[in-house]
Amino acid sequence: MPTQGKCDDPAFRMSRRKMMKGVAAVLGAMALPAKDAPASVWESFFQKNFRELSPEDLKGVLARLEKEYSEKYKKAVKVRATPPVEGILFGYGLDLSRCIGCRRCVYACVGENNQSRDPQIHWIRVLQLNKERGVDLEDAEQYYNPAKVPEKGHFYMPVQCQQCEYPPCVKVCPVQATWKERDGITVVDYNWCIGCRYCMAACPYGARHFNWKKPGLPPAEMNPETHYLGNRPRPVGVVEKCTFCIQRVRNTPGRYTACVEICPVGARKFGNLLDPESEMRYIIENKRVFILKEDLNTRPKFYYFYAT
Amino acid sequence: MKREYLRYGRVLAAAAVVVCLSAWSAFAAPAPALGKEKDARAAASSPSDKQFPEPANRQFPVPPPPFTPGIFPCSDCHKEMKPNPKRRELKDEHTNIVLNHAQGERWCLDCHDTYDRDKLHLVNGQRIGFEESYRLCGQCHGDKYRDWKVGVHGKRTGMWNGEKQYLLCVNCHNPHDPRFKPLAPMPPPVRPGDIR
Numbered sequence: 001m002p003t004q005g006k007c008d009d010p011a012f013r014m015s016r017r018k019m020m021k022g023v024a025a026v027l028g029a030m031a032l033p034a035k036d037a038p039a040s041v042w043e044s045f046f047q048k049n050f051r052e053l054s055p056e057d058l059k060g061v062l063a064r065l066e067k068e069y070s071e072k073y074k075k076a077v078k079v080r081a082t083p084p085v086e087g088i089l090f091g092y093g094l095d096l097s098r099c100i101g102c103r104r105c106v107y108a109c110v111g112e113n114n115q116s117r118d119p120q121i122h123w124i125r126v127l128q129l130n131k132e133r134g135v136d137l138e139d140a141e142q143y144y145n146p147a148k149v150p151e152k153g154h155f156y157m158p159v160q161c162q163q164c165e166y167p168p169c170v171k172v173c174p175v176q177a178t179w180k181e182r183d184g185i186t187v188v189d190y191n192w193c194i195g196c197r198y199c200m201a202a203c204p205y206g207a208r209h210f211n212w213k214k215p216g217l218p219p220a221e222m223n224p225e226t227h228y229l230g231n232r233p234r235p236v237g238v239v240e241k242c243t244f245c246i247q248r249v250r251n252t253p254g255r256y257t258a259c260v261e262i263c264p265v266g267a268r269k270f271g272n273l274l275d276p277e278s279e280m281r282y283i284i285e286n287k288r289v290f291i292l293k294e295d296l297n298t299r300p301k302f303y304y305f306y307a308t
Numbered sequence: 309m310k311r312e313y314l315r316y317g318r319v320l321a322a323a324a325v326v327v328c329l330s331a332w333s334a335f336a337a338p339a340p341a342l343g344k345e346k347d348a349r350a351a352a353s354s355p356s357d358k359q360f361p362e363p364a365n366r367q368f369p370v371p372p373p374p375f376t377p378g379i380f381p382c383s384d385c386h387k388e389m390k391p392n393p394k395r396r397e398l399k400d401e402h403t404n405i406v407l408n409h410a411q412g413e414r415w416c417l418d419c420h421d422t423y424d425r426d427k428l429h430l431v432n433g434q435r436i437g438f439e440e441s442y443r444l445c446g447q448c449h450g451d452k453y454r455d456w457k458v459g460v461h462g463k464r465t466g467m468w469n470g471e472k473q474y475l476l477c478v479n480c481h482n483p484h485d486p487r488f489k490p491l492a493p494m495p496p497p498v499r500p501g502d503i504r
Contacts, residue, residue, distance in 0.1 A: 093460075103494035119503045142497065148490035212503075253470025265480070265488060266463030279459040287460070307455060 040064050049176065050081075050189040050228065062228065069226075069233055073219040081228040082250040084183035090244050090301060091184070091280040092257075093269035094158060096290065097306045101126050101149045101156030105259035105268065109160075112245060112258035113231040114223055116215030123209065123242040124160045124259065131155055135290070160259075161186065161207035161242035162292060162300030169199035169208060169241075178239070184273075184301050185244050187229035195237040204293050208241045244270070273301065283307075368457070368474045373438040380438075386425040393422050408485040419444055419483070445477045452477075 033041040043064060047053075053061060062079045069077035106124045115121040127140040131153050140157075150156065167186050170178050177192035178199055200208040214236040226232040227247035234240055245257035249270070255261070260268040271278030283289065283305050290304040373380075385401075395415050398405075407414070421427040427435040428444050436443055446453030455461035459472065462480065466472040480488060 095460075100488070100491060101493060102491045103496075106497075107494050120498045122497050125497065143499065145493065145496045147492060149493045150490060249468060253467035256465055256468050261465050263463060264491065266461070266475075269460060270468055272469070279464075282458045282460055307460060 040068060044191060047191055049192045051176075051179070065228070065232065069224075072233070073217075073222045073224070075219070075222070075224050077222075077224040077226060079226050079228055079232050080247065082246075084181045084185075084250065085252070086182075087272075087274055088183045089273045090163065090249065091271060091273035091278075091284075092163070092244065092302045093271075093280055093283045094302070094304050095265075095267040095269070095307045096155060096157060096304050097308045098265045098267035099126075099156045099158060100265055100267075101128055101144070101151075101154075102264060104262045104264060105158060108258040108262035109242070111221065112223055112248075113243075114215075114217055114226070114233055115209075115240070116211060116213075116217060116234075117221070118216035119213050121209045121211070121215070121240070123207070123240075124158050125206065126156055126158045128154050128156055135292075157292075157304065158259075159205055159207070159292065160302075162205050162298065162302040163242075163244065165299035165301065166297065168202040168204065168296075168298060172198040172202040174198065181229075183250075185229075185246055186241070187243055187246065188239060188241060189229065190232070190234050190238045190240070193238040195239065197239060199239055204296050204298065208239050210239050211236050366457075368442070369472065370439060370442070370474045370476045371479065373441065373476060374479055375438075380426070382420075382425040391422045393417060405484050408487075409483065439476070441483070442477050445483075449477075 033045055043060070047061060048057065050058075058081055062081060065079045066077055069079065103126050106122050106126060109115070109123050110117070110121075113123065115123065125142050127137070127142055128144040128151070129135060129140055133139050135157065144151070144154075163180075163184050163186055165180075165184070167180055170180055170186060173179075174196060175192060175194055177194065178186060178188045180186045195210070197208075197210055200210060211234055215234055217233060222233070223231060225247055227243070227250070230243040230246035245255075245259075248255040248257060256270055257268075260270050269279050269283060271280035273280050273284075275281065280303070284303060287305040287307055290306075291300055292302070292304065294300075395417075398416070402416075419428050421429040421435050424435055427437060428441060429435050430444060431447055442453065442456065446456075452461045456474075456477070459474075462477070463475050464472050477483070
């Protein structure tokens with residue numbers, strides 16, 4: 001056979017190896033930014049993990065991102081990296097006896113945290129449950145759409161990131177692109193995330209969401225007050241999640257989260273678990289508290305409760 | 309038997325009059341009596357009250373009461389009218405108000421003041437403004453009032469570690485028909501299969 005004869009030719013074999021080397025080199029070069037790419041592309045390519053950035057590096061990173069986002073969204077975008085404050089451990093309360101399932105929180109969160117509108121990403125998922133069956137997740141419905149809520153015989157349980165004390169998502173991240181901050185908020189460094197989605201598989205609450213496509217965020221709707229670890233615009237191919245509105249709550253004084261602010265029935269509560277006078281401590285000490293999937297020992301800092 | 313009941317009734321009525329008079333005099337003579345009342349309250353406070361001590365006459369930042377436009381001040385109409393404290397069904401005015409809040413046990417002047425129409429009054433007779441109406445509601449709904457003060461019942465906004473904004477009970481609950489009204493939900497999420 002003529003082809004076999006050709007392959008046996010030692011000269012040809014050498015050239016194939018050479019060719020493979022060449023292909024590898026070309027592919028490798030293609031993965032690098034082009035030589036005439038702007039300096040910022042090179043900078044972001046060689047940017048370290050957020051936790052390894054020196055203060056000067058961080059300053060540079062934030063300035064670069066602010067410039068990039070301001071150009072893209074045509075408004076003055078602020079990117080802060082406000083660190084956690086000592087003596088604060090954030091906790092969240094949700095009154096199951098009050099929630100009526102109106103989903104105002106879902107869309108307030110989208111607006112505040114710059115989630116992709118198309119394809120749609122929601123950090124809060126509101127489950128409609130049957131009063132007779134209680135918290136039975138097999139029986140939960142998230143696509144309910146009656147004319148008016150609440151519907152008879154049902155109650156509602158919004159689920160979002162539970163800010164676990166032992167977060168399984170952090171444990172599985174192969175590149176340590178996600179971690180728990182000292183104030184209890186689990187965050188993602190979108191520049192370090194490789195998009196493997198192990199964390200999404202590990203999370204028992206379905207609280208992590210993946211940007212399968214370039215996020216569709218209309219500039220007019222973009223919230224320019226951002227945090228590096230929170231609501232800054234995300235690139236395609238990274239995982240994102242609720243951060244208790246880190247861009248708001250890390251300030252002194254810091255506003256309540258967007259979902260707390262919008263809730264028409266006042267079912268959502270937020271406070272410092274280490275402050276004995278906070279509403280969260282009052283809830284835990286005086287109300288019946290329910291922890292979602294408590295048996296998994298993730299120790300959520302998200303407390304469902306019954307005020308009545 | 310019947311006479312016995314009547315006698316008990318009379319004794320009770322006399323006792324009620326005495327209690328009312330003493331409460332009124334306590335209210336009329338402010339400083340020393342109020343102090344006593346406060347002590348009594350402190351002694352009878354629940355554990356959570358002790359945990360969250362509250363200064364006397366604490367003011368809560370609340371929005372202005374949500375009056376029907378053009379209805380306040382009530383005295384605009386009522387100043388020409390002679391108050392009629394007789395319990396009755398109103399036939400000429402305020403017929404749009406259908407009481408669905410312990411109806412049958414209560415009528416207008418149990419909360420609205422008979423002689424100062426721009427005020428409400430507590431059961432002890434103290435007149436309060438509409439902007440303090442939570443004190444009126446709290447007389448019956450003490451558990452909700454306690455939760456509301458610490459920001460657990462009802463919506464509290466502002467700064468989680470700073471200034472907070474409260475809502476009045478009546479911002480969410482119509483005082484004449486307090487059950488929270490159903491709302492239209494926002495759209496459900498797109499099903500994963502429909503995301504392109």
